[in-house]
Amino acid sequence: MHETRAILRRRIDAFVARNFRLAGTLRLHGAALGWDLLRAPANVALAPIFLLTLLMAGLLRLIGLRRGARWLGARRILFTTSVSRAVGERIEADLLGGVKLGPHSRQLIADYTAIRSAVAEITTSLVVLATGAALFGVATPGVASLAPNVSGYVVHASAVANFPLGTRIGEVWYGVFPVTQPGWIVLVTALGLAMAASVVTTFAGILADPVQAWLGIHRRRLERLLARIADVEGRSSGLAPEHVLARLADLTDAGLGLLRLFRP
Template identity: 60%
Template sequence: MDTSHTDAAQAVKHKVDAFVRRHFYPRGAFDLHRAAIGWDLLRAPVNVLLAPVFLLMALVALLARLAKLKRFGAWLLGRRLFLKTSVAQRLEAEIAQDLLQGAPLTERSRKLIDDYTAVRSAVAEITTSLIVLLTGYALFGTPTPGIASLAPTVSTYVGHASAVTGFPLGSWLGGIWYGIFPVSMPVSFVVLTGVILAMIASLITTFAGLLADPVQAVLGIHRRRLMKLLDRLALTQGDTAGLAPEHILARVADLSDAGMSLLRYFRG
């Protein structure tokens, strides 16, 4: 049995565990997300908009591989689509310093770390979708997996409350009146509500790691991802990390949101 290899593997595990404790438990997560105060408030929502494009490119790359077009698939997977946030830059620097012992990063290693940080962004989106879903269910008794399904519900609630409050004969009679004759909301008001909610959701996504990182740290998810990252970085060549399931899960929420919105529309 090669004890030196076993000792080296244990040392790497201890180093990763220390990294996770330092950066992803509550105090470390708070310190990490201090970097988000600034331009990340604009970068994060742009990355959310680019995420479906990234998924489409990754799926096309996988199809290209199946069609024996490996160069084209590798070229697609090698594109840097997302804007690099300050949080991602901070995390990249910490990985290079703590886990890679300050070794200079190659183009390939930077791409692998970009893939790793992109997965964290996808988890932030999933966390935001869960928050929106639970908020809709708690406040309105209906599941709302995204802004498209939440906006009509919120605008209807706000419009009804405003109409009842402003009813000429008092809010009590207003509640009865508008219970019989529902308030008709203009499309512009629904759209404006959606825009406001989308801005709030983008802000939540920017700081969703404050909740998601500690949970993933406790569950050992961060440890597994970092160990996989180090395994890939140890290789001298090879493909990038590919399409992580977190990206697909993030888009499932979008598709569910669109489906519920269409269902509501056709039901009138």
């Protein structure tokens, strides 16, 4: 039994090295060049509904309504991206030996790829957070909190550049009397940043995969997936912490964005 586990771990490690190290994930994300540029932002918008579905399924399971929990947990809320489909196909072919899978096993693989999508969102939040800290010295975990800072900088720079008495006096003037930015400018800026963030999310795995491979996260996640597929009792994946973290980042971002937008 120990030898079997060792062999399985070597197979998983080899799979991770082929697919989630830098060269492997670059090849994998080649599939994202296309409709994934639309599917990824759509999945970001649908993610709160997906999380609510998982929470409701967990509640039904807790009170003993297992049939309803299975039905709700099997609902396809998110679009299947080309990258997710490629990962699922490689798991079936390489780790599972191409065996015929039932609906439950396929659902477990879909749950696994959904966790990858949540990690991509978290990675995007970290990128935006680092951008806000580097450029503005403030915490910006998402587009809603970053947009007022970006639009404020643009409005201020434009006002200084067009000040009648020159830019130096303009800097002093607007340092004392800050420029008021219209709400529509913040909205337009937020839309532009959201489009940029959707592209980052589509390819965020290029950053996240090698880090997770190095930390052993990919191996542990795949070990859990294979254990659940082999479980004769058909255990569900349940609510992964990655989904909760992604939504917490959204809530924090929305709260900070509103505070900075309406702060006197």
